[in-house]
Amino acid sequence: MDIRVKALSVHLLTATGAVLSMLALLAAVEEKWSLMFLWLVVALFVDGVDGPLARRYDVKTNFPIYDGVLMDLIVDYLTYVFIPAYALFKSGLLPGWTGWLAIIAITYASVIYFSDTRMKTKDNSFSGFPACWNMVVLVLFALEPGYWVILAVVLALSVAMFLPLKFIHPTRTMRWRWLSLPMALAWTVFAGWAAWVDFHPESWAHWGLVVTSVYLLAVGIVQQATPWGEAR
Numbered sequence: 001m002d003i004r005v006k007a008l009s010v011h012l013l014t015a016t017g018a019v020l021s022m023l024a025l026l027a028a029v030e031e032k033w034s035l036m037f038l039w040l041v042v043a044l045f046v047d048g049v050d051g052p053l054a055r056r057y058d059v060k061t062n063f064p065i066y067d068g069v070l071m072d073l074i075v076d077y078l079t080y081v082f083i084p085a086y087a088l089f090k091s092g093l094l095p096g097w098t099g100w101l102a103i104i105a106i107t108y109a110s111v112i113y114f115s116d117t118r119m120k121t122k123d124n125s126f127s128g129f130p131a132c133w134n135m136v137v138l139v140l141f142a143l144e145p146g147y148w149v150i151l152a153v154v155l156a157l158s159v160a161m162f163l164p165l166k167f168i169h170p171t172r173t174m175r176w177r178w179l180s181l182p183m184a185l186a187w188t189v190f191a192g193w194a195a196w197v198d199f200h201p202e203s204w205a206h207w208g209l210v211v212t213s214v215y216l217l218a219v220g221i222v223q224q225a226t227p228w229g230e231a232r
Helices: 003-029 033-056 068-090 097-114 133-143 147-160 177-196 205-225
Strands: none
Touching: 003 033, 003 068, 033 068, 033 133, 033 177, 068 097, 068 133, 097 147, 133 147, 133 177, 133 205, 177 205
């Protein structure tokens, strides 16, 4: 197959995220939260594979007509931020003014973060929490902590987007990728499992979500605190 066709195919794969976000939104409007998250998990998987494919087929050189980075950011804002924020607000997990505060913090802070040219570090990690609200909100749906806990998590992570804290990119951060990539894949499996069983409180998927989420949130900060262990 011609390399240009392969590069175009990667762009078209990225664009499917827009369709998946619409399917997730339609489910959210009907308050079918499990179905919404299943679509978002599929979108997350697509987002995880299109980047490596884009680099493999060098889409910037072989099909520069479309801006894959811009396309990816548009889709990511829908699937990572906008739809999860809507779900958190409409689900009733945050009553009254707490819901309004949460969605304003999430959507406003995230659009600023997405436009920040300093979001990537030298090792291709993220500087600040990378606005992965789809992952955060899914875990909150699964665990259903008290609304004060939810609000505290949302506000803390909103602030963390602008702090000099490192968060890994599971496929691009080379240090400990042998562990980080399987952890990210495991999180995706546990997320799909939890949504498939309608977030049943006795599902073992919840424990898997907790373990993998803690790892993915903390490992970058641990790496930041132990720079002597950086691969050279």
